[in-house]
Amino acid sequence: MLTYASKYRGAAFGDVEVEVEEGKKENRSRGLWAMRLDEFLDEYQLGDMYMVASVPREMAGEVELLSCMLCGGFTKNLQDAVIWFSSGDTKSVLHFDALDNINCVMDGRKEFFLVDKNDKANVFIDHPEGSFSGVDVDKVDMYKYPGLSQVPWYNVTMQPGDCFFIPYRWFHQVRSAAGRSLAINIWFVHLLQFNSSDCKAKGKLPDFEPLAQFELASDSEQLRGEIANFIDELDDAELHIEDLSKLAADLEISDQESLKVFQTLDQDKDGGVTIDEVYSCNMNNVQAQAPGLATRDTDGEKFDDNHDEL
Template sequence: MEASSYFAILVIFCCSVAPSLKSEPEVPRGHGEELGRHRDPEGHIPVLHDVPSPLEFWEKYASQRKPVLLRGVAKNFPAYSLWTDEYLRENYGELKVKLEAKVEKDHYPVGEKGLAQDTIRNFLKTYKNQDKYIVSQLPDPMSKEVMVLPCVRCGSFKNRALEANLWLSSGGTKSLLHKDADNAFNCLLNGTKDWILIDPEHEVNVPMAEEAISEYGGFSLINVDRVNLQRYPDFAKVPWWYANITAGDCLWLPYSYLHQVRSYGTKNMAVSVLFSRLKEFDSTGCDTAKPEYTPLSEADMVWTYDGIASQTMGNTDPFELNETLVDWCEENKDKILDATAVLEGLKQMQAMEEEEDENFEVHDVDILEEISHQVMMILDPTGTGSVSCDRLTQLTVAELKAVAEVMSSDPANTEQYEYKHFSPEQVRSVIMLAYDADSDRLELEAFIKKYQEALHGSEKIAREVFEMLDPENKGYANKDDLKGGMSQVLDMFTPRQLDDPAGIQWQHAKMEDEMFRKDAETPMQTHSRNAETPMQTHRENDKQADHAHGEL
């Protein structure tokens, strides 16, 4: 064969083989890495060194749903200098708070008061060497040492402060990528926090858990430690901003603004104050109002918490609820609100985003019916069967709060949460595992140990369960005792609450991400997770960000 012919055949062969060499798809930038590696940030959010006037704050930030960082303004809070561990222990040690794990949705730690329930005193004794994090409504006695910023102390904002929250850990906390239903000022008192922020206009490219259509809050299915861009390719398009927050700073976070937060420092403590989703601003009184910091204890807070009873954290904004009730009434052809109209409204609220039609399947109808009747008992105490639309426009805040408690209260706000968290099947299994058939005895200590080991439940609730099985206080329960008390115990753990489809969806995504980690991790990706996070890198590079954005 001539050399020229051989060369031609070789070229044809190489060209035909070349496509097969590209069969492996190109790995997108940031795939399998931490959130924020998929593209460079747009920059740091605007930074101010003084509190803006109420009108400027509304026009430039609140009405535009734009975040802004107010540098150093929380140094005016008494809490900034007072809230040492010793001070908190001595002055507020017996107040009750809610707990979460440092990694959001990982698990619920056990506290002195049960699952996810602790006292401040016990938390301070254990938080530096245990995986626990106070994410709680701020107890009222502590509110006198937290201040409300002058820009939200007049006009429409004045009476629309919803609740205040406390955040305390030994650092190392990590949230999901999520959005909150209400506006908030987040003020850091100790440590540092790094935020990733995504404008709501880009949510279309963010995989979100399916929430009810009524929800303004929610969370993404993205694994913030290991973003799967092959599963969620559109996320690669999403631009992001960042905020580096140090002790004394306050960040304004608009409602439904996607964000992810990591905390650092041996003690990381913050407070936040939530505000309604205002659509317009009445500046009445702002012209003459003095630009003063006001103790939170003097503010007209909608939801408060005495530090002893159940919390109201996360309850619905009663002003928004009022609009919803009026809408349900006006949509009714008879222009009245009765139990049937409330039930239909609740069914619509349970619809998933992709099921906004008349044929979606509603679950937990019996629970919704019960809620409907409870709502009408509040709105129609005389039992006439209905209320007019005019009556709904005249509801008091107290009446609206009572309705909100029925419609949206969180079981995790109570010491009884543990009874909602575990299923009857799980509890029955633990009881039978701890029961010794040979001696026909279920010993108290054996049951407590098995309950804590198998379910990671609290000793407090384990003892309460055992008391139901051992009503004569013998210190043990035999087979007859178990037969007599088992139904009472299991009934306590039978849920009477709506399903959480978003939570179930998150668990499925978490399992799939774990499979992805095992199958696809590379040394380079492992290295990136051991290195600085994207926000830490920009913290070092942007020490002058305050000055660059000071005029924004």
């Protein structure tokens, strides 16, 4: 999935600027800065830092999508591809993402702690603006976070060459072992509809395709996915006027804006919005009805400034 020899990457892409964050135990309060890749490769083994960067266009040919993503609609819903690189011993916060996610390890070992999103009652997300918990992942305060003593959980150990699917809104915390750690994350919109005819039309698929062959989808596709999944979790899988206050809170917009969103999505004007209507609607028109969608804090919902899969 990535040609990852440090010497090769330093020579070929040394002048590429990447983002680096201070603190290998994440707490969401430390600095983020830019540096050249060759400078990072000279310093990362000695410093308390790690690299987290969207794959630069110059390096997109080095990253390949797995065969399982090459049909069904996934390539039209790619949101980001991110490199995570450190000297190991990193620890993320406990958090969730509003996207699906495939994590592939190139070097080092990672441990994932996961909790099903259906067990959310036991996971106290006390930083909802960033979709993460403030729990100390090394020393859990059971008085403040009692649900964590009751919640069923999964442990996943990843070695070089392993790829792992992290489902939409599943809670997870990630650790990397000591030593060089390098991984790639592919984020994509959580789809409720799988385009099987697309797979049939494409026939036998290659094992991999370079990321450079695909374009990232706009943020409007993530919005489409969020609204579709909101509706899917309603009792009758249809959005009605009485659901709009909750939708407004979920999307971080005003009640008035949520009403305009509803009216735009309700294409047949029958007083209800179905998932099919969400998937067929022009989301640019939806965004135009709610300026708050452009300014809302989506950090926890995506990955732009939050670095979790250490």
